[in-house]
Amino acid sequence: MTINFKRRRERLQQVMLENELDGYLIVDPVNVSYLTGFNGEDSYLWLGDSDALLLSDSRFTEQIKEESPDVDAAIRVSGQTTYGLIKDAIGVGKYNSRVPKKVGIESSSTTLALYVKLCETFSELEFVPRSNDVEKLREIKDAWEISAIRLSIDISIAAYRETRRIICQDATEVDFRDELEYRMRKCGGDDVSFPSIVAYDARTALPHAIPSRRVRLSDANMVLVDWGAKRDYYVGDLTRTYLTERGLGASSAEYRRKFTELFKIVLEAHDAAITAIKPGAVCKEIDAIARDIIKSSGYGEYFGHGLGHGIGRVVHDSGGFSPNASSTLQANMIMTVEPGIYLPGWGGIRIEDDVLVTPTGSEVLSSQLPVDE
């Protein structure tokens, strides 16, 4: 299975055509990598109407040959600047069929410093700030990307199970997190997708809790873990919430009853949303299906975030389920579904899975890990 980078660039060239852009300067390293396969840093991509040129430095000469054999590279030598390389690239020739006038730039990753310098250096060009052009392309995954995300999810689950099996009763949230992140790597991950959340008891009510060293597992009734491994530059993103030995113990009947009540509501919201996922479904309607279930159970005010987001090369990829999201789902998007109820001072329950939009409905890519494991 190979990746057709040229096809990706052609899709961006189509966007350029529709928006009367003669060129595009890509500076976000994730987008450079998506469009070329090259994973180094400090490098830009010039995309003309005819062909693409990587602008890089001598640290990356060999890596570009290896990772992007089908893309030309202009390598900066001592005394040269990237601006000099761009100047050479924008003449009529292999990369541009005509002299570029309007050039797209990425408004969320181009710094003001770079923009000022570009405008000074290329007074003959009009730089057009653009949002989300490559990010929109990235929403639809190809077969290679889907299999990469499957692998990252498998690694995430294997590491979670190992950690659950070996974790000591005196582990703080920090200890738990450190074990989990270590095991994501030992199970084949290149890195973690994002800083893992491990929270005990009332701290589970903080959707972005930072693990602390205060409490030990033996003193906790419940645990929330939000984690994911990254492999081959693609991520997984899962959440599980469970009762500890103490939480399951005889002294915690009332606590257990509350946990079970909330868990059941969150799970119902989770399942109903997933059942509704299919091409053509409107994102805010999927969000509403889950939100209405939580609302009608009386906990609407305790579900303060969107239902989910796209995942891919980054954990918050473009697209998502929220009350205002008017976009529609398309086949081969991959989204998280992660409803939650967070009661301040008591705790929060979240269940998060990764879901592929299929031509006829959906497939839960993380279904091998039961929601209550």
Added chain:
Amino acid sequence: MTINFKRRRERLQQVMLENELDGYLIVDPVNVSYLTGFNGEDSYLWLGDSDALLLSDSRFTEQIKEESPDVDAAIRVSGQTTYGLIKDAIGVGKYNSRVPKKVGIESSSTTLALYVKLCETFSELEFVPRSNDVEKLREIKDAWEISAIRLSIDISIAAYRETRRIICQDATEVDFRDELEYRMRKCGGDDVSFPSIVAYDARTALPHAIPSRRVRLSDANMVLVDWGAKRDYYVGDLTRTYLTERGLGASSAEYRRKFTELFKIVLEAHDAAITAIKPGAVCKEIDAIARDIIKSSGYGEYFGHGLGHGIGRVVHDSGGFSPNASSTLQANMIMTVEPGIYLPGWGGIRIEDDVLVTPTGSEVLSSQLPVDE
């Protein structure tokens, strides 16, 4: 020992005064944290000529109270934007003694999207792109920062020693890296300073080698490790290069001879540079002292990077030793000194320590780890 955040903000207000700025919008989260103590994300700092105001959202209400009790916060509520908060802040009142006209913004961390939106929303203000104002302040460390960096270095060294002691002979570079990073956390680190470099044999000649799974330690003659722990938001950054059991073995006499020759030159460059460090010394002259030793040994072309850089809240803090650096050292700067010789196809040797500029000279903060350990 407490940190005087107000004093830091006053130093920036002095810079504002010198540059006729009535306000400053700080968006780089590292700089927001440096100036206020608040470590959350997605938050900005408005600094008027009179006082400071954090602009944040409801996720961080409690964290701001805890981390920045002396700073006012404007918390965005549903339907509000950060721009609305800024609008409220810039009237004459607690934060500004007069109506702001010229406002500094950080050109390297303000995105084009934010800049465009600011200019649209505040047509009455002139936004002045500025570089390195807070970064320059951050170059000089106070007593708290120096002790934080000492602690991060101690953790880095403890983790390195543990890893060296327990690492298996079948460990690949990736395995070695994973153990080291795990142990940096177990030894008290909050995180790693940067993705650690672990390279064997010829791969040590790549100054930014990414660890591979190809070769096992038992098959390697030498190892280069470039690593550092982060604790309390401050980093350490060290490099050691050593011969393995195999490299020390009887069959490797020629290899060992070459290693010893190069190591001696690099160490001489390292020691000579450190001896010359003191307040008032010119950075490029420190670089030249090390570079000339390597050049006169015939390896000048194999030392392709600068001699060192500032460290602090980030691993590449402002300031550094390079052939063009005309700045002078001041007391309480902390710099890496890291000469190297990299022979393509054979391997590279780098020795890196962290050095505090003292009122009369320098102190090597990592001297408890011998250069050949």
